[in-house]
Amino acid sequence: MSKKFILNRRSVLKYGSAGAVTALATPYFFTRGALAEGENYLNAPKGDTVTFGFNVPQTGPYADEGADELDAYKLAVDHLNGEGDGGCLSTFSSKVLKGNGVLGKKVAYVTGDTQTKSDAARASAKSMIEKDGAVMITGGSSSGVAVAVQGLCQEAGVIFMAALTHSNDTTGKDKKANGFRHFFNAYMSGAALAPVLEKAYGKDRRAYHLTADYTWGWTQQASIQKFTEEIGWETVNNVLTPLAATDFSSYIAPVLNSGADVLVLNHYGGNMVNSLTQAVQFGLRDKMVNGKQFEIIVPLYSELMAKGAGDNIKGVYGSMNWNWTLPDEGTKVFVKSFGEKYGRPPSNAAQTAYAQTLLYADAAERAGTFNPCGIVGALEGFDFDGLGNGPTHYRAADHQCFKDVLVVKGKEEPSSQYDTLEVVEVTPRAQVEYAPDNEMFAGGDLGKCNPGA
Amino acid sequence: MLGLSKKDTFFFLFVVFLTMATPIILQPFPEGSALAQFNAGYPDLMQRFAIYGIFAIGFNILFGLTGYLSFGHAAFLGVGSYSVVWMYKLLNYNVVPGLVLAIITSGLFALLIGYISLRRSGIYFSILTLAFAQMSFNLAYSVLTPLTNGETGLQVYNDDPQILLGANHPLGPHFFGIVMQDSAKINVGGWQWTFNNGYYFCAIIAVIAFYLSLRIFRSPFGTMLRAIKTNQTRMNYTGLNPRPYTLAAFVISGMYAGLAGGLLAAMDPLAGAERMQWTASGEVVLMTILGGAGTLMGPVLGAGFIKYFENIFSKINDGILHHWFSALPDGVEEFLVFIFHPFIGKGWSLTLGLLFMLVVIFLPGGLIEGGRRLGNLFTGKSRKPTTPAKDPEHHPKPAPHVA
The missing domain is CATH 3.40.50.2300 (Response regulator)
Structure with missing residues (x-):
């Protein structure tokens, strides 16, 4: 194993211990951190x-x-x-x-x-x-x-x-x-979506949530539940799905028998593309439940998700930061x-x-x-x-x-592959604002700004 | 010295020298030069070299000696990290209680998983450990969130108890007042060397870990582990029960992994669930094989190699390529950038994969074998030993290909 070292062990020992001693004995009186002269903060730019x-x-x-x-x-x-x-x-x-x-x-x-x-x-x-x-x-x-x-x-x-x-x-x-x-954020999505959903689907709805099982999914689910319950909706069930899941059929089948007439997909990226596609394939959107048309909602949209889900997003409501x-x-x-x-x-x-x-x-x-x-x-x-x-x-x-927050809907007749979403309403800022100590945001502490020195 | 043979002492001192001089060795290019991109002597990466070195050394005690291939070592890494962060949250930022707890909890955890998994060997053992690791990952990710804070990762908040935290204690990980984050920077000519407290803390622990593994390799216990790898059935026939030995090796390597995980959190006070994912377990297998399984130094080299690619190659972007080739005519520049583009930035794993294939195909003994061959080349020794083996009659004849 150590054959290659034995050939020059004298030099290894000599230089090795000398180097180790030098490295260990290096005094620590040099400047601490990467401080430039005069500028008392980390990584102050030096050159141009x-x-x-x-x-x-x-x-x-x-x-x-x-x-x-x-x-x-x-x-x-x-x-x-x-x-x-x-x-x-x-x-x-x-x-x-x-x-x-x-x-x-x-x-x-x-x-x-x-x-x-x-x-x-x-x-x-x-x-x-x-x-x-x-x-x-x-x-x-x-x-x-x-x-x-x-x-x-x-x-x-x-x-x-x-x-x-x-x-x-x-x-x-x-x-x-x-x-x-x-x-x-998720709170703003809920605040912006609820009035639009009320207008489109009425006050008497029963919602079933499928939620990606991590921080973002939970806060979004809690926000949507809070705002839809304020307009009179009932939350039938909230099922957590693993982030790595690709097949949602076992989660979607129970929705049919739950008596719910709205499915909220708190999913993002590939998760959302799969769960929405499978929900549509199950024929959820063609069903009539409680005498009402069954609807699907995707609270957070992105262009890339819309592209991935293709035709399935037509008429599905969601929210966006900008379009x-x-x-x-x-x-x-x-x-x-x-x-x-x-x-x-x-x-x-x-x-x-x-x-x-x-x-x-x-x-x-x-x-x-x-x-x-x-x-x-x-x-x-x-x-x-x-x-x-x-x-x-x-x-x-x-x-x-x-x-302002945008409420969007999957376009029924897209004119190009990028033109997949239409803005239904621009929700004014006042409507999505909340107090810094709102219960959904409580518990944190900004602390003091840290310049790193 | 230290109970080592003369040869091992030199080897050990050489390793100590390498570890201590790392901040200088890893900065071969002057600041501001085009090649400074390849310098790796900044604290975070050096810490990672040492920490993943410990992880791989520990893994090698199990895999290199007994041949049991565990796909679940990341679970211990995660357990170690969570232990340390919990100690920060409950006591204060001193890393010692956390590291001790990390080694204990990961040891107990390894005992439990090892006791069950070691009832099988070969592929079944690998699958069992993989299953346990994935279970731990999923528990940490979404079930035990009060304990692990799920996907966001466990961090220290201002309203945590921290009962031992005094008024003038540092607000970052420290070893009895030596703050891990602090470094001394020395400029010599165009070179800049960063001597970081955290790195030297990890490096000293890594040297101790290396020394322990060296002793294990040379001990009767190590010989017994090698015997298990060579032929477990024969060992059974001689009346030896291999399971206590494998279990001991499993627990020891689990404790090494826990220590490494604890050190990760000692350098950076956060523990995330993805540290326990199966890809992390796979990574340490790659490190060990890439460097040379069963050798002392190999796993450390492999760890350094992989971390280097992950951190340095992934940061090269097209802009930097254009800068490098800007002296060439436009067409050639565009062409070279086009050629190199898939291998840099997000393509770092592609480059690493290719190199891994080359190593496995041409250097089955890993990077260590490459080093040995190079050494032999320079010293004029031929690849095969020239002296015939002693007592040739008592060695088996090479078996024909088709029996």
Whole structure:
């Protein structure tokens, strides 16, 4: 085994022990952490560039969403550095970004693969912070991962700009001072959907829930149940399905005999594509129960899911953070420059990723520093417009954005493969707002901003 | 020295040297150069090298010596992590109580799983351990959520009891006041070396773990384990009951895994359920085979190799490729980027898979065998031993292919 070492054991011993002694005796009086002179925060940019970390799932079940987010991040970097057509910089209500980088520094970026696993995501974010000197991490696609990375950024002392994460917990019990979320949440989905469902399906309905068995599924199910019960619906049953499930037929068969006339699918991604397809194949939507047409609801929609489920989503209600068909200027400009670069319209995950990058850059510019505490100060209570969602407010109490929520429906006659969803109603912000200490968000503590030094 | 033969002492000192000098060895390229991308000397990755090294060393005690292939070692990794985070939540951020608890709980857990699984051998044993690991994963993921916080992962919250937490105690994992996250950075010329407390904590534990495994390999107990691998039936006929030995090996390797899991949480105070998933169990099998099963150093090398690909290759993107090849004419640049594109970024597992295939096909003994062959090449020794084996008559003749 150790034959190869025996040949030069003298030198190995000599240099080896010498090296070990040197390494052990290395004094620890050198600077702690990566502090630059004068700037008292972690990873203060030294040269003429500032580094952002884009941490998205590139493999695993949410890889499609991740790829779309990454494209949007790259587009945002182009626009910040003055390449391309500048996109939303022209429509953004804050006018401090000039397309010459941020605070005079060109934006560079590093990318990483979260594999949709908290562990891998944290490893990748850590390498961005420790090796590449990133001052800001952004990304997401699973609420569990977003919560884990947000916690890491809080401990390490950099800013986390959450992209696609819909669980109430991200800005609820797991909220952190260094973390910010632009995307909407399960509570808002419930608040926006309930009135539309009441109008479409009436007050007297019996709902059956199939729920993905993890944090996001639970908070979404609880939110939908709360709001539908407020309009008079009855919740017949809530069945938890394993996240890894691909065959839902054994879960769907009991729905037929339960006396329920609405099926709520608290599923996302591939889960939703499978469960919806199987529910339709079982003929649920052609059934009459209690003298009413049987209906299916998918509270959280994404373009990629809609594409995967094909014809089955026609007429099915759900909610979204943003849609590329919106008529406002910010949306038009963003869709145009995204389309020109990648040849397809952006998804709502891409839009939130793009908006978060611009919001961070703008906050740094307004604060005059990349110091996380400066950024937190600039983003808390910030009101803005022109990024596609209409007037938006970043609430200081929990770092959640408040804006209009879209209720959408699967289009009956799609004109193209991207035109799958139609906006039924734009629910005004006031209707989806809640107090920071709402019971569904209680228990968390923002703590103090951490500059990492 | 330390009860080791002269040869082993040198070997051990060599390993100690490698571990201690890791922050320098892993930074071969100066900061700012194009190749700095391949530097791996940052705290998180170095910690992972040491931790997964411990995991693989422990796995090798079971797989390398007894030949029992466990597909469920990730369960112990997860149990170790949860133990440590619970100690943070209840006591304070000192890692010692957690690590002790991690080793104890994973040992008990291994005793339970081993007692049942070791009633079978071969593929049935593998399947049983796999089933237990998947059960643990599902329990952690969705059933025992009050204990594990499900998919989000167990973390420390500000309102946790933390009864031993004093006013001026560090608010991150520490070893009696030495904060794991802190490092000293030294700039020499263009090079930057990061000496991280957490890494050295893991490294010292890894060296101890390595020493223990070295002693086990050289002990009569280790010989007994090898005998089980060679021919268990013959062992039975000589009147020896192999099960206590295999169970002991299983529990020891489970405790190593628990220690590794505990250290993961000691470096980063979070325990996630996916740490227990079967892919994590499969990973340690790959590490061991890639490095060289049954060798002392192989599993550590394999662990380093896989973690390096996962963390360094997955971060190379097209932008960086364009930067590297920017000196070439446009057409050639585009072509090279096109060629390399599938193997970097999200394609890191493809590259790793190809390398794994190459290693298994051409170096069945793993990376260690590759190293030995290279060494022989340089020293002019031929691949096969030139001296004939002693007492050739008493060795079996090579069997013909078709019997």
